[in-house]
Amino acid sequence: MPETVTMEVLRYRPEEEVEPTWESFEVPVHSEWMVLDGLNHIKDELDGTLSYRWACRMGVCGSCGMMVNGRPVLTCATYLESLLPGPIRVEPLTGFPVIRDLVGDITDSMEKLSAVKPWIIRDTEKPLEEGEYLQTPEELAEYKQYSMCINCMLCYAACPVYRIDPDFIGPAAIALAQRYNMDSRDEGMQERMDVLSQHEGIWGCTLVGECSEVCPKNVDPAGAIQRYKVSATVDFFKSVLMPWGER
């Protein structure tokens, strides 16, 4: 194993430059080090001005997603040695406006996550004194996978539709809608369908499944989109065939 590797980092300092520029750093390689450790080495030892986000370093907070050699990954879960001999190219996540260096503006995708009403919706609330809603392990399993999303936004960076149609609500938001739709405690599916149906982009999704490919938590947003399309189609036919509104 070589002792060092070159990391090429895309820099963008809006107060100083109009265009992003590449900058190279030599970083030591240790078998335990992730790409994030390489970035931390740069920041702590070489150049304190490099900006990026990170927090947990255990793949669960979702902060440190970046493009590494052109692929969206969690940098805290990608070994440097898996990318040898380098150079290793690190860029901010595709599809998000860049604020500075490796920091993208995720406001748009955060608003999209909120738009699908990701909370339990019910006509009537069971009083707390009556205890929990019963939910069997099988019912839990129905939506569990979709509840594992860490909002790292890698799927947005990978999504070919979001890239050309910024109105597309996006893979994680649809998976999140399905997470609640399929929860036996929830009654809000129709409200969420109404939100999703305003987003024509869904039909542009070709189901190549890049989103599921890059998902670090196996949430399978592509599967969620497919399920949505089936329900939406059924919903559409119901509304056409049963115009008296039974749906």
Added chain:
Amino acid sequence: MDHVVHDVLLVGGGGAGLRAALAVAETNPGLSVAVVSKVYPMRSHTVSAEGGAAAVVRPEDSLEAHAYDTISGGDWLCDQDAVEVFVREAPEEMVKLEHWGCPWSRQPDGHIATRSFGGMKIERTWYAADKTGFHMLHALFQTTLSYPPIARYDEWFVTRLLVDEGRCQGVVAVELATGKIQALLAKAVIICSGGGGKVFRFTTNANIKTGDGMALAYRAGVPLKDMEFVQYHPTGLPFTGILITEAARSEGGWLLNKDGHRYLQDYDLGTPQPTPVKRSMELGPRDRLSQAFVGESQAGRAVSTPYGDVVHLDVRHLGEAAIDKKIPFVRELCLKYQKIDPVKEMIPVRPVVHYMMGGIQTDLEGATPLQGLFAAGEVACVSINGANRLGSNSLTELLVFGARAGRAAARFAGSQADPSAALIAQAVDEERRLHRDFLDGSGGSERVSPLRNELQDALEEGAGIYRNEEGLRLAEERIRGLRERFRRVGLDDRSRTFNTEFISALELANLLDLAEVILSSALARKESRGAHQRTDHPERDDDEYLAHTMAYRSDEGTPRIEFAPVTITKWPPGERVYGN
């Protein structure tokens, strides 16, 4: 200077902060609530909590039993009135979270499932596989999205509390994206910014856990309580410090020394049985297990690695199916971060700094001694954790006391006039200070990262699992030197846009305060209790030290330690007995 006004301001958007925000919104929907957080709320460190959250739910369990486990686990330093409130309100809070969509693991009939946890005599730990904190945080965050009055200031860093006429009425904060420094005024402020594990180098804590809220309150004259009590979790992965949840042991994992011996039997923790026995062996409390590790290491019975001595956590006998069902995240973390498969290999582990039992002094309503300022969660010390927190009590604590602080702050805010104009002048002063010390001028020669590393080493070496006067004094000396050098800190980065070096300098200032308080408190407590073990004072001394340390910031800027009484209601101090 720009300013905005809210009724209630949350500093921190983790579990406690979001629970508090929801409580404000529920108590008085007319109030404007804002959550100020240096990260997006779902990035908060609650997300990393794994094992579960304790609340009495089984018929054979009782509130008294939960209280007794908590108080004995805390080596009788808990305030028992707080513990009584905690165990009483815990079940309803947990059900509430269930109603808010938390995907708790279930029994076959659909009821909540529970698991055993260290130091708990009866199964009462609710769990969502082994990503409990993650699911709780996301359920809370997503629920806040349904409340339009809850505004958010994502990626804003609070630098100072604004206090006028003895009342906290807001904060000064930096917006990371733009570098804008602004006054956020409020009738009540609740600090829920979590702990400060980053004062040590080897920690389970996320990089963001720099004790910010504790330092803010301390500098505003509020005492920090019991700060010498730092919890080492017995099972962290070497090098990364990633936590391997206690659930691995509650599901039946064994701790083995280099000879394959279940060494906890040699430390008065019971006799080994093939299946887990509660309050015994691997299900003993964290302080005792971490201390036992030191014993093995010193006796040469640990395994040495480039990242220090380790022992082994063996879960292989549980089988692949049980591991994947009950502790899938343990397997994921081991595969990804340790390159081993716990189905086939033993997990190397060592004790790692995990939690601060101490924090901002509050009463049962989360109110601090400073009017208008409230606190809840790890940042606070109410205190239910005493000298040693039991695993799975902290997630419940942030619900119970986050909710209480939210309700109390809502009531308080409802009775207050608008914040005073005098605060703007203070905020302008703060802006000038930030420019003078960090952003403008020629800048000093000292850099942030070496100072931070040296601070962490000083604490690691002087205030670890075992302490003594000499080591603590030496660490104090080193911190004094670092504080002096910090005055000459210079930034490479003077820009306004997302300046993370600026933020890390402010975080380092917080860590320095925290380090001093931990060391002063540890020096003042000349006894051994729970997680605070003094080799020069090895016994618990109830005559002198059945008391809370209260660290006040003196006029010279150094900590002044006072003692305050512990509230005892029903459980007189006794022996801590573990083992079957």
